[in-house]
Amino acid sequence: EAQVTQNPRYLITVTGKKLTVTCSQNMNHEYMSWYRQDPGLGLRQIYYSMNVEVTDKGDVPEGYKVSRKEKRNFPLILESPSPNQTSLYFCASSLRAQGHQETQYFGPGTRLLVL
């Protein structure tokens, strides 16, 4: 089944404890992206990648890192999480490099609580 998977789905952590949220797609998509969703703010893009080893900042990249070493994986790294990073996170992918201009397929989301 073609899909975008995220792990974990739920995570409770404490301030400063490094964590990684994994994202994987099995559709051979070139474009991948991370978003956070907060009430009243909609979805905000954190980072995106148009191909392997090509990543760029979205609108809210502070406090996050990403890497794209393989086409299928795009992990989101929080080196030192803070409570303001408590949010619902979505990974998405799209077939071509210009994924921001075509259908994006979203994962199921990861709900993160930073205490």
Add this chain to the structure above:
Amino acid sequence: QQQVKQSPQSLIVQKGGISIINCAYENTAFDYFPWYQQFPGKGPALLIAIRPDVSEKKEGRFTISFNKSAKQFSLHIMDSQPGDSATYFCAASTNQGGKLIFGQGTELSVKP
């Protein structure tokens, strides 16, 4: 200038009625305008999208109206059904870079 402003924040419509959600933007370089639908506990899914070379696009009960001069676009849901109850997001992007800018979202509730 990169913002997309969406209204209303929430909307209650009777079954069979028309739901209308509006979005406005400032960046005239935006040239792709998708709408995403999100059910509770799920990720967003593309509903319908439009490019500025047309003023309207219809897919079933869903229609996007686009007004380039006013820098506004809207989603119309005809004959709204309880199954349409979801959160709707408009978005916009340019053909440069890789950013997709979302609106704030509208929570639609269709009452039976």
